[in-house]
Amino acid sequence: MDNHENGIKAYLKSPQSLILFIKNSSDHWLIKDHEARYVFVNESASDFFRFSKRFNAEGKSDKDVQTDICQELWPEFIESDQKAIKENKKIISIAIHHYVKGNM
Numbered sequence: 115m116d117n118h119e120n121g122i123k124a125y126l127k128s129p130q131s132l133i134l135f136i137k138n139s140s141d142h143w144l145i146k147d148h149e150a151r152y153v154f155v156n157e158s159a160s161d162f163f164r165f166s167k168r169f170n171a172e173g174k175s176d177k178d179v180q181t182d183i184c185q186e187l188w189p190e191f192i193e194s195d196q197k198a199i200k201e202n203k204k205i206i207s208i209a210i211h212h213y214v215k216g217n218m
Contacts, residue, residue, distance in 0.1 A: 144171075150195035151175050 136143045142159035146152055152171040155163075164181045165171060171179060176188035176195075 146195060148199060150192060
């Protein structure tokens, strides 16, 4: 195995590779702390939740986020977060919500 292959393997095991993957993913990534406050939101999630480009969600809860989707669904999000904290488990969520004019 040459140095180039070793370098690639080392990089893939590093936290930086995971961070870049999440940051550049077309999937929505929202990471919260143990108090259900955002610590990271990737661009795909920001676009989906219609966060303004200047908005920084870091340190905010769903209730604090002033978008139509969050304002409508924050009680469900908080309930889900509290369950994860209580059970000390991560949540990998695939949620399907029917958004139509009038409920967004």
